[in-house]
Amino acid sequence: DTAVSQTPKYLVTQMGNDKSIKCEQNLGHDTMYWYKQDSKKFLKIMFSYNNKELIINETVPNRFSPKSPDKAHLNLHINSLELGDSAVYFCASRGPTGELFFGEGSRLTVL
Amino acid sequence: GQQVMQIPQYQHVQEGEDFTTYCNSSTTLSNIQWYKQRPGGHPVFLIQLVKSGEVKKQKRLTFQFGEAKKNSSLHITATQTTDVGTYFCAGPISGGSNYKLTFGKGTLLTVNP
Numbered sequence: 001d002t003a004v005s006q007t008p009k010y011l012v013t014q015m016g017n018d019k020s021i022k023c024e025q026n027l028g029h030d031t032m033y034w035y036k037q038d039s040k041k042f043l044k045i046m047f048s049y050n051n052k053e054l055i056i057n058e059t060v061p062n063r064f065s066p067k068s069p070d071k072a073h074l075n076l077h078i079n080s081l082e083l084g085d086s087a088v089y090f091c092a093s094r095g096p097t098g099e100l101f102f103g104e105g106s107r108l109t110v111l
Numbered sequence: 112g113q114q115v116m117q118i119p120q121y122q123h124v125q126e127g128e129d130f131t132t133y134c135n136s137s138t139t140l141s142n143i144q145w146y147k148q149r150p151g152g153h154p155v156f157l158i159q160l161v162k163s164g165e166v167k168k169q170k171r172l173t174f175q176f177g178e179a180k181k182n183s184s185l186h187i188t189a190t191q192t193t194d195v196g197t198y199f200c201a202g203p204i205s206g207g208s209n210y211k212l213t214f215g216k217g218t219l220l221t222v223n224p
Contacts, residue, residue: 031210041197043154043214056211090153098203099144100212102153 003027006091006103013081014111020077021106023091029101031055031094032074034066036087037105043090049074078108086110115202117215125223130187132218134200141203143176143183144212149196157185190222 004025013019025032033056034046048056049068063079074091091103114137124130134143142161146154158167160176160183167174171194173186187194197217204211 033212041148041217041219043199043217045211045213048211094210095156097159098142098210098212099156099159100146100154100201101156104153 004091004093004101004103006089006106008106009104010107010109012109012111015081015083017081018077018079019081019108020075021089021091021108022073022075023103024073025091025093025101025103026072027093027095027101028072029093029095030071032068032071033092033094033100034074034076035090035092035102037090038087046089047074047076081108081110083110115200115213115215117200117218119218120216121219121221123221123223124190126192127189130190130194130220132185132198132200132220134183134185134202134215136181136202139180141180143180144201145174145183145185146199146201146214147196148199148217152196154199187220190220192222192224195220195222 006023031050033048036044045058046060047066051071052068065077068074086109088105088107090105092100116135144159145157148154158174163180164178165176171188175184197219199214199217201212201214
């Protein structure tokens with residue numbers, strides 16, 4: 001069983017569209033994250049939720065809206081997609097000693 | 112804000128050569144973590160160092176945490192093609208529930224067989 005799973009793995013869409021990425025973890029962790037990795041491989045934190053509560057919001061445009069229906073799920077909805085949103089989005093959950101367990105990533109391409 | 116800087120950005124070696132990547136923080140870290148991301152893959156946790164001056168080994172990989180807890184290094188002895196990937200260091204900011212792991216920009220290692 002995959003510990004942190006994201007869907008979809010690939011997403012190709014037109015500018016202006018709205019899209020969602022889903023994430024689920026079966027590790028029983030309380031804290032989950034969304035990271036954005038750009039073409040230069042830089043990993044930038046976007047959001048963090050602890051037990052369904054938003055605890056970190058890194059001045060991400062409000063076109064990005066995370067939602068956590070329960071502590072095992074953290075979804076990311078993006079409105080009015082722009083070219084600059086093209087990236088790989090990683091979901092992660094935090095282990096007991098602070099290490100992160102990443103999902104396999106969702107590669108978003110905006111045309 | 113706190114930054115975690117990592118050098119070099121790229122390193123190309125012949126198989127069998129050694130490799131080292133260095134990480135520096137602008138502030139003292141409570142711990143430092145290292146991750147490996149294979150091409151097309153996702154970051155995978157390798158190790159965490161907590162104590163000042165700590166040294167840990169995993170087979171051919173040696174990790175060090177500086178005495179001031181502001182710098183760290185990862186050294187790979189006798190690289191193999193399976194070592195190819197991007198190595199990231201990461202340090203936490205804040206405490207409690209607002210735990211934010213800041214990543215260095217990574218070092219991409221390529222190995223020529």
